Amino acid sequence: MDYFLQQLINGLTLGSIYGLIAIGYTMVYGIIGMINFAHGDIFMVGAFIALTTFLILTSVLGFAFLPVVLLIVLIIAMLFTAAWGWTVERVAYRPLRGSFRLAPLITAIGMSIVLQNFVQVTQGARVKPLPPQIRGGIQVIEGVQLSYMQIIIIVTTVVLMAAFTLLIARTSLGRAQRACEQDQKMAALLGVNVDRTISLTFVMGAALAAVAGIMFMLLYGVIDFYIGFLAGVKAFTAAVLGGIGSLPGAMLGGLLIGLIEVFWSGYFSVEYKDVAAFSILAIVLIFLPSGLLGKPEVEKV
Amino acid sequence: MAQTPTSTMSPEGAQAKAEKRAEAAPGLPRTGPGRLQEALRDAVMTAALAGVLGFFFLALRTDIAPGGLAITTRWGLWFSAIAIVFAGRLALNLFWFDKRGGGRAAVKTTAKTTVVSEGLDFMTIAGWVMFAVAVVLPFLIMWLLPGQQRQLIDLSILILTYVMLGWGLNIVVGLAGLLDLGYVAFYAVGAYSFALLSTHFEFIGFWVALPLAGLLAAIWGVILGFPVLRLRGDYLAIVTLAFGEIIRVVLLNWYQFTGGPDGISRIPKPTLFGLEFARGDDGFAAFFGLEYSTIHRFIFIYYIIFVLAIVTHLVTVRLRRLPVGRAWEAMREDEIACRSLGINTTNTKLTAFAIGAMFGGFAGSFFATRQGFISPESFTFLESAIILAIVVLGGLGSQFGVVIASIVMIGGIELLRNLGFLQQIFGEGFDPVRFRMLFFGMAMVAIMVWKPRGLISTREPSVVLKHRKKIGADMVSQGEGH
Numbered sequence: 001m002d003y004f005l006q007q008l009i010n011g012l013t014l015g016s017i018y019g020l021i022a023i024g025y026t027m028v029y030g031i032i033g034m035i036n037f038a039h040g041d042i043f044m045v046g047a048f049i050a051l052t053t054f055l056i057l058t059s060v061l062g063f064a065f066l067p068v069v070l071l072i073v074l075i076i077a078m079l080f081t082a083a084w085g086w087t088v089e090r091v092a093y094r095p096l097r098g099s100f101r102l103a104p105l106i107t108a109i110g111m112s113i114v115l116q117n118f119v120q121v122t123q124g125a126r127v128k129p130l131p132p133q134i135r136g137g138i139q140v141i142e143g144v145q146l147s148y149m150q151i152i153i154i155v156t157t158v159v160l161m162a163a164f165t166l167l168i169a170r171t172s173l174g175r176a177q178r179a180c181e182q183d184q185k186m187a188a189l190l191g192v193n194v195d196r197t198i199s200l201t202f203v204m205g206a207a208l209a210a211v212a213g214i215m216f217m218l219l220y221g222v223i224d225f226y227i228g229f230l231a232g233v234k235a236f237t238a239a240v241l242g243g244i245g246s247l248p249g250a251m252l253g254g255l256l257i258g259l260i261e262v263f264w265s266g267y268f269s270v271e272y273k274d275v276a277a278f279s280i281l282a283i284v285l286i287f288l289p290s291g292l293l294g295k296p297e298v299e300k301v
Numbered sequence: 302m303a304q305t306p307t308s309t310m311s312p313e314g315a316q317a318k319a320e321k322r323a324e325a326a327p328g329l330p331r332t333g334p335g336r337l338q339e340a341l342r343d344a345v346m347t348a349a350l351a352g353v354l355g356f357f358f359l360a361l362r363t364d365i366a367p368g369g370l371a372i373t374t375r376w377g378l379w380f381s382a383i384a385i386v387f388a389g390r391l392a393l394n395l396f397w398f399d400k401r402g403g404g405r406a407a408v409k410t411t412a413k414t415t416v417v418s419e420g421l422d423f424m425t426i427a428g429w430v431m432f433a434v435a436v437v438l439p440f441l442i443m444w445l446l447p448g449q450q451r452q453l454i455d456l457s458i459l460i461l462t463y464v465m466l467g468w469g470l471n472i473v474v475g476l477a478g479l480l481d482l483g484y485v486a487f488y489a490v491g492a493y494s495f496a497l498l499s500t501h502f503e504f505i506g507f508w509v510a511l512p513l514a515g516l517l518a519a520i521w522g523v524i525l526g527f528p529v530l531r532l533r534g535d536y537l538a539i540v541t542l543a544f545g546e547i548i549r550v551v552l553l554n555w556y557q558f559t560g561g562p563d564g565i566s567r568i569p570k571p572t573l574f575g576l577e578f579a580r581g582d583d584g585f586a587a588f589f590g591l592e593y594s595t596i597h598r599f600i601f602i603y604y605i606i607f608v609l610a611i612v613t614h615l616v617t618v619r620l621r622r623l624p625v626g627r628a629w630e631a632m633r634e635d636e637i638a639c640r641s642l643g644i645n646t647t648n649t650k651l652t653a654f655a656i657g658a659m660f661g662g663f664a665g666s667f668f669a670t671r672q673g674f675i676s677p678e679s680f681t682f683l684e685s686a687i688i689l690a691i692v693v694l695g696g697l698g699s700q701f702g703v704v705i706a707s708i709v710m711i712g713g714i715e716l717l718r719n720l721g722f723l724q725q726i727f728g729e730g731f732d733p734v735r736f737r738m739l740f741f742g743m744a745m746v747a748i749m750v751w752k753p754r755g756l757i758s759t760r761e762p763s764v765v766l767k768h769r770k771k772i773g774a775d776m777v778s779q780g781e782g783h
Contacts, residue, residue, distance in 0.1 A: 035535055049357045055372050056361075083353050095750045101534075102480070103753040106693045109686045110745030117739035122358040128370060229682070233542065240539050271554040278543035285536055286528050 002143035007266040008259070009140075013150045013219065015258020016157035020212040021235035022242070022250035023164065024205030030181050030245040031201050032097070037108035038088050039209060040232015041115035046081035046210030047223045048119060051128055053077060066133060070214075077214055078207040085206025086199055088115075094195070112228070119225040127224040130217060153215045160211060161251055164204075168247065177201060181245075230274075234261075237281045243294020252292060256280075340394035348387035355382050424757070428701055435461075435607060439600040454599045458606055458671065460711050462664060465610040467691040467703035469660030472617055474689065475698035476626065477653035478633030480538045483545025484688055486525070487518040487658035489552060489680035491665025494518070496565040496675055497558075507571035507670045511663060518662020519655040526654035530647055545685055553677040564676025568669050570598065571605060602671055609667060613660050614700055620656070621763045629653050630763060687741075694748050696755025705756050709748075714741050 021043050028036040053076045057063045063072075092107040137147030168174035176197045179187040188194045216231070217223050234257055242253025257277050264276035290296045360379035363370045434441070442453045466488065473481045494514040498505045505513075525544045529537055552559045559565070570578060576585045578598035585601075586593040620626040628649045632639045640646055669675050691710055695702025717733045717740065748756065760772055 029535070035538065051370075052357045052361050052363055052372065055363060055370055059369070060372065080353065080357060083350065087350060087354060092746050092750070096753055099753040102693050102697065103749050105480075105538075106690055107746045107749045109690065110742045110749065113683070113686070113738055113742030114746065115742075117736070117742060119358065121735055121739060123362055124364065126365060128363055128365070131369065233546065233682075236539060237543065240536060244535070272550065274550050275547050278547050281543055282528055282540050285532055285540060289531050289533075289536060 002141065003266070005140070005144045007262050009144070009146055009150060010266075011259035011262035012255060013153050013258070014262055015238075015255035016153050017212045017215050017219070017254075018231070018235045018238045018257050019251040019254025020157060020160065020208050020215075021231060022239040022254045023247060024209050025236050025239040026242070026244055026247060026250040027177075027201050027205050029239070031177060031198055032093070032104075034093070034101075034104045035108060035236065036093075036202075036205075037105070037232070038092070038111035038115060039205065040230075040235065041112045041119075041228035042081060042085050042088065042206050043209040043213050043216075043231055043235075044119065044223070044225065044228030045084050045115060046077050046206070046213030047217045047227065048123060048128075048213075048225075049080045050074075050077040050210065050214040050217055051130060051223060054130070070133075074211065074214060077210040081210035081213070082203040082207045084115075085202045085209075089199055089202040094198075097198075112232075116225055116228065123225065125225065127222050129222045132221055133218055149219055153219065156211065156215065160208065164208075165247065167204075173197070173200060234274075234277060237277060240291055241281050241284055243291030245295070246291070246293045249291060249293035337395075340391060343394055344387050344391040347390040348383050351386035352379070352383045355379055424701055424759075431704065439603050443596070450596060451599060454596070454603055456712065456715050458599070458603050459715070460707050461603070461606045461610050462668060462671075463688065463691055463707040463711050464704050465606065465613050465664045465667075466661065466688045467695065467707055468610065468613045468617060468700060469657050469664065470688050470692050471698065471700065471703060472620070472629075472660070473653050473657035474692055476617075476621065476633065477629040477650065477657075479650060479653060480534065481541045481654075481657070482538045482682075482685055482689065483525075483541035483543070483548075484657070484661055485680045485682070485685040486545040486548040487522060487661030488665040488668065488684070489548055489677075490518045490521045490658075491515065491662030492669040492675045492680070493552065493559060493565070493665075494662065495666035495669045496568045499569050500565060500567070506569060507666070511666050514666035515659045515662040518665065519659040521662075522654040522656075522658025523651050525658075526651045530650055542682065542685070545680075545682060549677050549680050552680070560676075562676060562678075564674060564678070565669075566674040568673050568675070570673065571602070571670050573601060606667055606671075609663055613663075616656075616660075617700065625649065625652055627764060690745050694745065694755055696757035696760075698760055699755065699757040702755050702757035709756070710741065710744065713744070714738075 021039065024039045024042070025036060028034065028039070050073050053073045054069065057069045057072060063069050088111050092111045093104050096104045096107060132149075134147075134149045134152065137145050137150070140146050168177065176187065176192045177200075179190070179192055180194055180197050184194050187197075212231075213223075216227065235254065238253035238257040239250045240253070241256060242249025242251070257280075260277050260280050261273045265273045268276070284292065288294075356379065359382050360374060360376060362373050362375060364373060365371075438457055439450075439454050442457075443450050446453060466484070469487075470481065470484045473479050473484070491514040494517045495507070495510040498510045498513060499507075525541070529540050532540055553562055555561070572578075573585060576588055577583070578585045578601060580593045581587065584593065585591075585597055591597070621630070628639070628644045629652075631642075631644065632646055632649050636646060639649075668679070672679075687710070691706045692703060694710065695704070695706030714737050717737050762772060
């Protein structure tokens with residue numbers, strides 16, 4: 001029982017990270033209907049920016065109070081990663097807006113290759129270890145440990161999700177986004193700046209990916225230029241599992257993928273955890289072709 | 302009374318005006334003193350953005366040092382990157398965007414239907430010329446550049462492998478319109494089938510294993526095709542990607558069967574009717590009374606992949622004229638119409654998957670015999686992405702486009718290996734090979750932005766009324782999986 005609870009906690013933590021990345025995929029898909037393959041690598045870029053900022057603050061400038069350091073790292077990483085997200089959209093996707101469906105998919109894969117190799121060339125191919133910064137935790141019951149790191153990750157995710165849901169539901173930007181999702185031309189006629197709204201979608205997605213990047217870095221303590229691929233594929237799987245285009249679906253999908261992965265490694269085998277996640281995806285899609293919370297596609301004749 | 306529409310009429314009204322305005326893209330004023338100022342301002346903004354983006358990657362670098370990570374600064378690199386971006390953007394603003402009208406590429410519609418009367422057109426001639434060159438290529442290389450013959454023949458083999466894979470995937474994506482991001486799985490199945498068969502059974506050589514590998518890959522194509530029959534577009538894409546990854550993970554972890562990360566080595570080389578390309582009395586050279594040379598084997602392997610690729614091409618061309626090929630294309634254009642006309646879309650999809658996979662399997666077993674060693678490393682998602690990129694960059698559904706794209710992308714990238722002189726300019730630490738994939742990605746983005754429909758922008762419909770004609774690429778729908 002306690003083993004089960006422990007795995008449940010670990011799964012929820014991992015799932016939160018996937019969920020945050022999945023939101024970026026699902027928002028972009030909702031608004032312009034494309035798979036932003038470079039999003040996983042934006043997450044990786046965010047993790048690298050966070051690592052470098054963290055090192056500057058602690059070892060060069062000599063800050064020692066961890067909460068402040070982490071807050072500054074969070075803000076800087078979100079800002080700079082957002083700039084990357086904006087640039088990727090501007091360079092690779094905007095010129096192809098209104099073009100054929102596969103064209104942005106190919107530029108997205110191209111951008112993903114560019115980002116990975118750019119980081120590899122400039123920062124080196126070796127892994128970057130970071131000693132654990134947040135130690136300790138609380139004992140929930142006998143044998144079940146809830147570390148402070150896990151609490152931080154889950155709480156941050158919940159807060160961001162709440163803020164985000166409010167943003168989409170209540171603000172004018174959120175309304176503009178939902179309008180663009182429905183009909184871009186009509187939204188433009190009614191005075192919504194479509195280009196700006198789409199850019200902001202990428203910016204927000206990238207900022208959330210940066211948060212996920214920081215949490216990944218702190219949780220695992222090691223990053224390299226290749227982490228974006230697998231995390232990106234899993235997060236995209238999560239987005240599809242939850243029903244792509246749906247925000248709660250992305251979060252639910254993220255949590256499910258995290259849980260599946262952790263429970264599979266805990267009870268069966270670590271090697272095949274990716275196989276488990278992908279197989280569940282295939283099985284769910286066979287029975288629910290538009291994901292768990294997705295709207296079924298209407299066939300127009 | 303309304304006029305009868307004619308082809309010379311252009312649309313009128315607010316919508317057309319708005320489109321015209323958008324095409325004329327405001328961007329920069331075309332002439333006058335304001336232009337330079339605007340161009341400068343834009344270049345400064347771009348340079349500033351480059352500075353922001355590059356700060357954490359170019360200016361700073363983290364490295365493992367004793368006692369944790371250490372930061373090194375590289376201000377010179379950062380500033381030169383900003384300067385290059387500034388100069389490049391300024392030059393683009395002044396000399397390039399002006400001609401194209403605005404910095405943003407307006408989406409051009411090239412929906413022109415050109416009727417090709419009879420006889421040969423440029424592309425057919427180019428195709429035949431290329432075929433002729435490809436037939437004599439190894440000897441051409443040996444005659445012109447004997448110093449680098451091994452490298453160049455090897456590169457031609459690599460390019461032809463990608464041409465073949467591209468043609469195989471073209472059946473699935475270009476003809477049937479099913480977006481497959483896991484094509485490498487079939488490549489892997491083919492390679493491992495041959496490798497395992499040949500290492501477990503003495504008597505199975507390349508030529509026996511080749512059809513078996515193709516068959517096994519086709520069976521896998523059907524197995525993986527079944528669950529995804531109901532899926533469309535991006536759902537199909539992600540599930541095929543997932544299958545590709547599953548197969549790779551299984552190959553990596555099933556140690557007893559596949560050798561895991563160590564892979565399989567000592568895969569036999571192909572023989573010419575039993576003649577081995579080895580030194581000795583019963584080898585190829587001795588049999589024909591030639592002097593032994595390692596180049597013979599390379600030439601032989603070149604011709605194997607050449608024949609395999611040509612077979613792929615011919616089969617595709619013939620299939621397009623058969624009912625099943627027409628059903629693929631009809632399904633690509635409109636699946637619902639297809640079903641209402643009584644076409645069994647299930648079988649149509651499965652045959653597309655199976656035949657595409659079969660060619661992937663052939664290519665895979667060729668790859669195994671050429672390398673002599675395979676491991677899961679060679680079958681990553683990147684490989685699928687490269688093959689898909691070749692198909693789309695060439696022009697989806699265009700056989701000739703695949704060839705052009707393979708030569709440009711694979712050949713162009715390999716050229717970087719020969720740029721040793723750059724090392725003298727940029728110093729010892731500069732190794733162009735490290736930038737290969739970076740340039741590959743950039744080329745992918747640039748080509749797509751420049752020509753969203755691929756390098757070859759016309760298609761030949763397989764079914765025609767009266768005239769054979771070429772049509773603009775945007776009149777054909779793209780692999781959207783429905």
